[in-house]
Amino acid sequence: MPIDLDKLPKRLTQAAKTFNLVPLIGAGISRHAITANTEAFPSWRELIHRLARAARELQSIQAEEEAQVQHLVERGRYLMAAEFLKHQLPGGFLDDLLRQWFRPTDALPGSIHRQLVKLRCHLILTTNYDTLLEDAYAKEFGKVPTTMTFKQASDVRDFLQSERPWIEGPLIFKIHGSATSPADAVLGEMDYRNLLYREPGYRLVLSAIFVTKVVLMLGFSFADPELTLLTESLRESLKHKSSPDYIVLPKDEKGSVEKKRLHEDYGLEVIEYDPTENHPELLQLVERLATYVPPQ
Numbered sequence: 001m002p003i004d005l006d007k008l009p010k011r012l013t014q015a016a017k018t019f020n021l022v023p024l025i026g027a028g029i030s031r032h033a034i035t036a037n038t039e040a041f042p043s044w045r046e047l048i049h050r051l052a053r054a055a056r057e058l059q060s061i062q063a064e065e066e067a068q069v070q071h072l073v074e075r076g077r078y079l080m081a082a083e084f085l086k087h088q089l090p091g092g093f094l095d096d097l098l099r100q101w102f103r104p105t106d107a108l109p110g111s112i113h114r115q116l117v118k119l120r121c122h123l124i125l126t127t128n129y130d131t132l133l134e135d136a137y138a139k140e141f142g143k144v145p146t147t148m149t150f151k152q153a154s155d156v157r158d159f160l161q162s163e164r165p166w167i168e169g170p171l172i173f174k175i176h177g178s179a180t181s182p183a184d185a186v187l188g189e190m191d192y193r194n195l196l197y198r199e200p201g202y203r204l205v206l207s208a209i210f211v212t213k214v215v216l217m218l219g220f221s222f223a224d225p226e227l228t229l230l231t232e233s234l235r236e237s238l239k240h241k242s243s244p245d246y247i248v249l250p251k252d253e254k255g256s257v258e259k260k261r262l263h264e265d266y267g268l269e270v271i272e273y274d275p276t277e278n279h280p281e282l283l284q285l286v287e288r289l290a291t292y293v294p295p296q
Helices: 010-017 044-057 063-074 078-088 091-102 111-118 132-141 150-161 189-197 200-212 225-233 235-239 256-266 280-290
Strands: 021-025 123-126 146-149 171-174 214-218 245-250 268-273
Touching: 010 021, 010 214, 010 280, 044 063, 044 078, 044 091, 063 078, 078 189, 111 132, 111 280, 132 171, 146 150, 150 171, 150 200, 189 200, 189 225, 200 225, 214 280, 225 235, 256 268, 268 280
Parallel strands: 021 123, 021 214, 123 171, 146 171, 214 245, 245 268
Antiparallel strands: none
């Protein structure tokens, strides 16, 4: 069954009404983009498979190494596989691939991107490299939103502390980098370690967001490595909150025990749905939340 839109948590609808809602957007939302490029916006698994194939075609890795990479993926060791491939592929070539896959020239934002910017959230977080949210905002409001990456965590902090009005537009915080600067994209194991342990401002800012805002996670599986690492790094901040954040997941992806642990350990309440083709349930949820946003 779809999400029961008449029984959404009051904390979630109130957050939309008071501009205290912060969407956290994952790779699943990028798949709603409009493009003729069948290789655009790959999932983590697809991305690593393609990088391995490219490395093999360049003869940067051997057939046996490609098979080992696939085995790492099957075991969920995405970051180790990505780290290996990152070192085997020429830097400029890798950058070109990321641009090709995450910034295809014909790509247009999907309905869900356009609806997300209509929530008029002051802040949007995304782990995605693409620029679909920026494009959606520009198309809807006729101006370019402010975009920052993890390298500008101190500027994000200043934004959160300011009294900046919505009329200036949202801040889109691309927490793992952007395809506009692929050399800085967080991709491999060492990138994540550097992000978590050598960018202390990044963790402090994210902790502040999760403690003071209501976060709605869309387009993730909780098995996604970026979400796992993010929540693990913020675990202490998350679990001591008095009220939950929310993650939208397909029904039966998590059992009752795991859902309870998500709530107790991470402060995350699961909103479930029976997925149908192209996951229109996510768009319906965002559309309903937009009805709570006060008119301009």
